[in-house]
Every structure is written in structure tokens, then in C-alpha cells.
Amino acid sequence: MNYTILVTGAAYGTQNSSTAFLFCKSLLKTKNTLHSIFFYCDGVLNANRMTTPAIDEFNLIEAWQELHKKHKVKLYVCNSAALRRGVIEDEILLDINIKKGNLAFFFQLSGLVELANSIKICDRIIQF
Structure with missing residues (x-):
């Protein structure tokens, strides 16, 4: 089975993200495939x-x-969702002229189209 994980809870303050992380680790120990993890709503605070x-x-x-x-x-x-919560890339081209963003390494900004594509090619989507 091919999975996409949707994380909507902040890194701290709820169990959503930590439960999602533990699920992902367990999933990777099986013969299943973890295609991607999509952070949405307050989940973007994980980045x-x-x-x-x-x-x-x-x-x-x-x-x-x-x-x-x-x-x-x-x-x-x-x-x-990231822009609404102040999570931005380096040298973002906004009127606020920020040169150094706070997007953590290995996280990449994308749109809901990427989530839709992931859902299309995966067998399961699990939301936390």
C-alpha cells in the first residue's frame, strides 16, 4: 500500500503531529510505502x-x-497556510522584505495541487 499522511496539528500543544510521526515511523518498518507527508492548517508549524x-x-x-x-x-x-502562520522561505518576495525565512530544512512549500496529486497516486491518505 502507498500512503500519504496529512498533518493538521501543530508540532506542540496537540498530539496530532507526534502521533503522525510515530505512525510514519511504524509504516516505514513495514512493506508499505510512505509517499509523502503534507502539512496543512496548524500543521505547517512543524516546518x-x-x-x-x-x-x-x-x-x-x-x-x-x-x-x-x-x-x-x-x-x-x-x-x-504557512504564510498565514508566519512560516516563510528565505528571501521571500513579499512587501515585508524578509531576507532570512524560518522554513526548516528539507520542508518544501507547495500548494494543494501537490496534495491532490499525492492522493491520486496513493492507496490511502491518513489525517492527523
Whole structure:
């Protein structure tokens, strides 16, 4: 089975993202395929590299990045939802003239078309 995961919960404050991460790790241990992870609504906050958890807390942003590095899983972030929540790329061309953004490494901004394409080619989509 080929899966797309939709994460709509923030990295901290809800269980959505941590549960999604644990599900993805478990899925990768099976014969199933994890095609992509799409971060939407408050889920885009998982891509904010400025998020700094306490030293004794699990760093979910780094965990998503490690998942990408180890398994080459695509980490898509909804561009519109990210802009609304202040998650932006470096040198974004807005009227606010920001040169250094806060989009974490290995996350890529995309639109809902990417989510639609992922849903089209996958057998299952699971939302957290």
C-alpha cells in the first residue's frame, strides 16, 4: 500500500503531529510505502525552524527532518497556510522584505495541487 499522511496539528500543544510521526515511523518498518507527508492548517508549524522545545522534550521538527534524510520522504508544506502562520522561505518576495525565512530544512512549500496529486497516486491518505 502507498500512503500519504496529512498533518493538521501543530508540532506542540496537540498530539496530532507526534502521533503522525510515530505512525510514519511504524509504516516505514513495514512493506508499505510512505509517499509523502503534507502539512496543512496548524500543521505547517512543524516546518518552523525557530521552534525550540525544552532540552528534555522530543524535538519533533528535527525528527521530521531525520525522517526525510533517512527515508527520502517528501515533506510538503501548504504555502498559503504557512504564510498565514508566519512560516516563510528565505528571501521571500513579499512587501515585508524578509531576507532570512524560518522554513526548516528539507520542508518544501507547495500548494494543494501537490496534495491532490499525492492522493491520486496513493492507496490511502491518513489525517492527523
